[in-house]
Each structure stands twice: as C-alpha cells, then as structure tokens.
Amino acid sequence: MLRDITLGQYYQADSVIHRLDPRVKLGATILFIISLFAFHGVGGYVTAALFLALVIRLSGVPFRFMIKGMKSIVFLLSITVIFNLFLTPGEPVFSLWKLTVTREGVKLAVLLSVRLGLLIIGSSVMTLTTTPNQLTDGLEKMLKPLNKLKVPVHEIAMMMSIALRFIPILMEETDKIMKAQLARCADFESGNLIRKAKSLVPLLVPLFISAFRRANDLAMAMEARCYRGGEHRTKMKPLHYEKRDYMAYLVVLCYLAAGVVLGKLLPI
Amino acid sequence: MGIIKVRDLVYEYIRRDEEGNVEGITTAVDDVDLDIEQGDFVAVLGHNGSGKSTLAKHLNAILYPSEGTVWVDGKDTKEEKYVWDIRQTAGMVFQNPDNQIIGQIVEEDVGFGPENMGVPTKEIWERVEESLKAVGMYQFRKFSPNKLSGGQKQRVSIAGVIAMHPKCIVLDEPTAMLDPKGRKEVLRAVRALNDVEHITVILITHYMEEVIYADKVYVMDQGKVAIQGTPREVFSEVEKLKELRLDVPQVTLLAYELAKEGLRMPKGVLTNREFREALDQCRR
Numbered sequence: 001m002l003r004d005i006t007l008g009q010y011y012q013a014d015s016v017i018h019r020l021d022p023r024v025k026l027g028a029t030i031l032f033i034i035s036l037f038a039f040h041g042v043g044g045y046v047t048a049a050l051f052l053a054l055v056i057r058l059s060g061v062p063f064r065f066m067i068k069g070m071k072s073i074v075f076l077l078s079i080t081v082i083f084n085l086f087l088t089p090g091e092p093v094f095s096l097w098k099l100t101v102t103r104e105g106v107k108l109a110v111l112l113s114v115r116l117g118l119l120i121i122g123s124s125v126m127t128l129t130t131t132p133n134q135l136t137d138g139l140e141k142m143l144k145p146l147n148k149l150k151v152p153v154h155e156i157a158m159m160m161s162i163a164l165r166f167i168p169i170l171m172e173e174t175d176k177i178m179k180a181q182l183a184r185c186a187d188f189e190s191g192n193l194i195r196k197a198k199s200l201v202p203l204l205v206p207l208f209i210s211a212f213r214r215a216n217d218l219a220m221a222m223e224a225r226c227y228r229g230g231e232h233r234t235k236m237k238p239l240h241y242e243k244r245d246y247m248a249y250l251v252v253l254c255y256l257a258a259g260v261v262l263g264k265l266l267p268i
Numbered sequence: 269m270g271i272i273k274v275r276d277l278v279y280e281y282i283r284r285d286e287e288g289n290v291e292g293i294t295t296a297v298d299d300v301d302l303d304i305e306q307g308d309f310v311a312v313l314g315h316n317g318s319g320k321s322t323l324a325k326h327l328n329a330i331l332y333p334s335e336g337t338v339w340v341d342g343k344d345t346k347e348e349k350y351v352w353d354i355r356q357t358a359g360m361v362f363q364n365p366d367n368q369i370i371g372q373i374v375e376e377d378v379g380f381g382p383e384n385m386g387v388p389t390k391e392i393w394e395r396v397e398e399s400l401k402a403v404g405m406y407q408f409r410k411f412s413p414n415k416l417s418g419g420q421k422q423r424v425s426i427a428g429v430i431a432m433h434p435k436c437i438v439l440d441e442p443t444a445m446l447d448p449k450g451r452k453e454v455l456r457a458v459r460a461l462n463d464v465e466h467i468t469v470i471l472i473t474h475y476m477e478e479v480i481y482a483d484k485v486y487v488m489d490q491g492k493v494a495i496q497g498t499p500r501e502v503f504s505e506v507e508k509l510k511e512l513r514l515d516v517p518q519v520t521l522l523a524y525e526l527a528k529e530g531l532r533m534p535k536g537v538l539t540n541r542e543f544r545e546a547l548d549q550c551r552r
Contacts, residue, residue: 133372165372168414214367221368224328224360225381225428226352232386236379236393 011128017059018129021245022138028252029126035259036115036122043262048118051255052125061128066121077116084109136160141239154230162218170211177206271436271468272327272358274302276336279322296322298491299336304470304484306435309462311479311499312472314488315513320472323488324440327470328360341435356385359429361439365421366413374416374424375400375409381432392431399430402465403457419450423457430461436468437461443475451475476503476517480538487512500536519543 017025036048056063090104130138140157147153178188181202188199279297282290296319304310314320325331326338329345341357343350359381362368371377375396382392400406403423413421422442429437439458443451455478462469471478479485485502487495489512495502503509506516506524516524523537523546532550537543 133376161372162370165370165413169366214364217362217364217367218370220330221360221362222370222380224330224355224362225370225432226355226384227380228352228384234383234386234389234392236376236383236389236396238389 010131011061011065013060013129015058015060015129016244017055017125019244020129020248021239021241022130022134023142023239024241024245024248025126025130026135026138026142028248029123031252031256032122033119035256036118039259039263041263041265041267043264043266044259045114045118046266047255047259047262049114051259052118052122055125056121059125059129061125065128066124068124070117070120073116073120077113080116081109081113084112132164133161136164137237137239154233158230166211166214169214170207173210174203174207177203177210270303270305271308271341272302272304272470273339274300274323274326274336276301277323277326277333277338278335279319279326279331280334281322295491297326300488300491300493302486302493304436304468306468307462307466308484309459309469309482310471311482311485312470312488313474313476313479313485313502313514315474318488319491320488321440322491324360324438324470324472327436327438328358329354330360352385356432357434358436358438359432359434361422361425361429361437361442363441363444365418365425365445368425369413369421369428372412373409374405374411374413377413377424378409378427378431381428385432395431395433396427399427400424402430402461403427417450418446419453422446422450422454426454426457426461430465430467434467436470438470438472440472441474442471443473443478451478474514476515476520480517487514499538502536503538504536 032048032052035044039045039048056066085101085105086099088102088105088108090102092100093103093106094101127135136157139160140153143151143153143156182188186199186202188196188203190196191199277297277300278295281294281296283292283294285291298319300319300323302323312320312323322331326333326345327340329340329351332346338345340354343354343357345351345354369377370380378396378399379392382395387395396409397406400409403426405420405423405427408416408420408424413424416424426437426439426442437458442458443454446454458469458471459481461467471482473479480499480503482499485495485497485499486493487502487509494512495505495508503516503520506521509516517538519540519542520537523533523543527533527535533546534542537546
C-alpha cells in the first residue's frame with residue numbers, strides 16, 4: 001500500500017547515533033561536508049574515511065543502505081569523472097584517439113569521486129538515523145535565533161511536518177483519482193510530451209481541489225485545538241543536550257583537528 | 269446556567285460575487301435556542317443542509333453568531349478574550365479523521381492540544397497516556413496515524429480533544445465516513461466518556477441509531493429546531509420525522525406500523541429488547 005511508505009529512509013535501530021540529539025547530527029553533518037572541501041592532502045581524506053567508518057559502525061545501519069544513496073549519483077559522478085579525466089590540461093599520461101588523459105586530470109577525478117562519495121554516504125548516515133520529525137524539531141530549535149530577524153521559524157517547521165504528514169495521504173489520493181479517471185477512459189500513457197502533460201490536467205485539478213479542502217479542514221481543526229502559533233507553546237518532546245551530545249561535539253572537533261594536521265603531514 | 273446556552277441564534281452565510289457585492293444570503297441557522305446541562309448526552313439530528321454543522325461550529329467559537337448569543341460555560345463566544353478558554357472548554361471532533369490529525373505519531377497528535385495550551389512537558393505525557401487509555405488506543409501510541417483504520421483514527425482525534433480536559437465535546441458527524449464497525453467503536457468510546465468521565469457530549473449526526481442513548485435529542489430542519497425531547501418522545505413522532513426526510517430506526521418503524529394495524533404497541537420503541545417485551549405483552 002502507498003500509505004506504508006516511510007518518508008526519507010529512516011532505519012529503525014537503537015544505537016548511540018540514533019539517540020543523539022538531531023541538532024548534533026545536523027551540525028556534525030554540515031561540519032563534515034565542509035571539512036571534505038576544506039581538507040587538502042591524502043591525510044585529510046583518510047581521516048574523513050576512517051571517521052565515517054567509525055560512525056557507520058556505531059550506527060548499526062548495514063553498509064548496503066549507505067550504498068543505496070550512491071546509486072542515484074553514479075551517473076553524475078561518472079560524467080564528472082570523465083570530463084575531468086580528459087579535459088584537464090597538464091602533463092599527458094596516455095592518449096586515446098584525440099583525447100589525452102593527464103596526470104592532473106587523474107588526480108582531480110579521483111579527488112572528486114572520493115569527495116562526492118564521502119559526502120553522500122555521510123549525509124545518508126544522518127537521514128538513516130534520524131526521523132523526519134526529529135529533523136524538523138532539530139531545525140526549528142537550531143534556527144530559533146533567526147526569530148529575532150523576523151524569520152517565522154516555528155511556522156516553517158510546522159509547515160514541514162504537516163507536509164510530511166500529508167504526502168502519503170495525497171499520494172493515495174493521486175492514485176485514487178488516477179484510477180477514477182482511467183475508468184472514464186483517460187489516457188495518461190500515450191502521445192508525445194505535450195500530450196502527456198496535457199493529459200495530467202484531469203488528474204491535477206481534482207488533486208489540488210482536494211488538497212485545498214483538506215488544508216481548510218486542517219486549519220479549522222488546529223484552531224479548534226487552540227493552536228495559535230509558536231508563542232506560549234510547550235513541547236511534548238523537548239530537545240535537551242545530554243552528556244553524549246557534548247561528547248559527540250568533542251569527537252567531531254577532534255576529527256576536524258586530526259584531519260587538518262594529517263592533511264598537512266601527508267599532502268598529495 | 270448550564271454548560272451551553274444558546275439564545276435566538278441566527279447565522280447567515282453571505283455569498284459575494286467577484287467584486288464583493290452581496291449575491292445572496294443563506295440563513296443556515298435560524299432562531300435556535302439550546303440549553304445543555306453539564307454531563308448531558310445531547311444529540312442533534314438532521315439531514316444534509318439542516319444547519320446542524322453550522323450550529324456545532326458556534327459552540328467552539330469557530331463561527332460567530334450573526335444574531336443572538338452563545339454562552340459556553342457562562343462565557344459569551346463573541347468576546348475575543350474568551351476564544352481560547354471556550355475552545356478548551358468545548359472540544360471539537362470533525363468528520364474526516366485524516367484532516368484533523370496533525371501529528372505523525374499517535375501520541376504526538378494527542379499531545380498537540382496540551383502543547384498549544386502551554387501545559388508543562390511532564391503533564392502532557394500524563395494527559396496523553398490517560399486520554400489514549402480512555403478511548404482504548406494506548407497500545408497504538410507509537411503508530412503512524414496512516415496505519416490505523418478510520419474508527420481508530422477517529423478515536424485518536426477524540427483522545428486529542430480529551431487531553432485538553434474539556435468540559436464538553438462537540439462531535440460533528442464523527443462517524444459519517446466510517447464503516448459500521450468503526451462507527452460502533454467510536455460510539456462506544458463516546459458513551460464511555462459520558463458515563464465514566466461525565467463529560468458533556470453533543471453528538472451531531474444523521475444516523476438515527478446513534479441517538480437512542482442520548483438524554484435529549486434536537487431535530488433540525490432548515491436551520492430551525494423542528495422537534496426536541498427525549499429519544500422516546502422524538503421517535504414517537506414517526507410521521508413528522510418522515511416529513512423531515514429522516515429515517516426512523518427499523519424497530520421503531522416496525523412497532524409503529526404494527527400499532528397502526530391495531531396491535532397494542534407502546535409509542536417510541538427504541539431497541540430490539542423493548543420491541544420483544546412489547547410483543548410478549550401483546551401475546552398475553
């Protein structure tokens with residue numbers, strides 16, 4: 001059933017990484033990504049790979065789930081690798097017809113694929129160990145200072161979580177409308193692109209109408225339950241930093257320091 | 269004064285064209301008086317467009333009267349400073365379970381109301397537990413609402429309202445989108461609230477079978493209260509109900525038809541059991 005889909009790719013397990021405060025995971029992921037671009041030298045990347053391996057080990061998520069995320073970027077990755085291989089000017093290694101592979105090109109291609117690979121795996125560790133709900137909670141609390149700049153942080157987080165709640169419902173609705181229109185001889189398959197796009201109109205119009213109706217109902221239900229924005233609101237599951245969260249920050253800092261030092265010691 | 273008092277309530281839907289000129293006025297509720305005492309189980313009956321849902325929305329300060337006054341727990345709904353008090357006193361459950369569940373996990377949804385009221389975290393958890401237990405959904409607290417049946421979802425919605433500790437719950441056709449099994453589940457939960465927790469229940473419905481347990485029934489037609497009284501009194505007026513295009517419960521109708529054929533049947537038979545007893549009386 002469509003309703004059973006889980007958004008994101010959360011992997012249910014009980015590990016230290018799962019239990020970390022979402023803010024820690026968000027912050028660490030951002031720092032990790034920055035570090036991938038800031039490190040220079042083999043030492044830095046080896047440190048990054050080792051750090052990531054440790055985190056994956058701790059998370060208890062099987063490695064094949066990480067690889068899943070890689071599949072979607074294989075195409076992008078191969079294109080960039082090929083372009084870098086052949087089109088970087090420099091000292092030629094060997095020639096293939098009119099194309100020349102250069103030493104610099106090889107270096108750049110390897111560097112790029114390592115960076116991208118670590119980046120994708122690193123961020124999927126976060127999405128695999130954090131529920132979408134925790135993520136929105138974490139974002140809300142992290143971005144709270146922006147409230148002073150009149151950014152409606154609570155409202156944005158509320159919209160995100162409502163969207164997450166309604167995506168499966170609207171998917172099911174799409175499916176229902178599609179079947180209903182198929183029963184009335186609608187054709188969603190044949191024809192060129194323009195015809196196909198046009199044939200989506202009888203699908204999208206009822207879907208939008210129903211979405212608006214749902215939104216209207218939901219707004220009324222929320223008001224009836226005393227919802228009046230983020231002020232005076234308490235949290236059922238408030239976020240608190242615990243000892244392990246501070247430890248995690250410390251580990252990330254150690255990793256950054258190690259990466260910088262080793263990157264200096266072992267340059268490319 | 270009772271928990272809810274309505275006097276001379278009129279509500280008009282004003283239709284406007286694109287320029288904002290008034291195209292027409294529909295009077296959805298027309299001169300209605302209601303008196304509901306704390307702890308009552310009140311049913312409001314009526315077919316589509318009889319104004320019963322519009323009336324319900326006045327009890328929760330979602331709509332404001334065009335004329336007349338609504339008092340909830342002694343507070344006038346038109347006064348802005350009371351809005352949140354009133355919404356907390358009179359909780360509301362709507363028809364479509366999917367469109368009123370906000371949380372992605374059952375327990376989070378039940379906690380939504382208390383969160384909005386600013387209840388401390390520890391107490392939220394206590395309230396969530398007790399309200400989920402009251403509707404018999406405690407074992408589903410970690411579930412996603414998308415994985416529940418309609419009746420279960422509606423019970424979660426009811427728990428969400430109870431967690432706000434209201435004095436009164438208004439249910440606006442809570443069973444209209446449910447299958448018979450779900451309908452029974454929800455009604456059982458509602459009756460338990462009334463019997464055990466002594467919460468005032470106002471049940472808006474068009475199913476006749478659901479009102480026979482009520483203390484008082486109001487039948488609405490074209491925005492007016494057409495008949496009011498105990499279920500027995502209301503169902504004694506079979507002819508009038510038929511006029512209002514409302515179905516009478518099958519037993520009641522059978523007893524009525526038998527009485528017309530000359531059998532000695534009491535008026536307003538409501539349950540199979542009463543019917544059987546009445547029939548036994550006739551045989552003797």
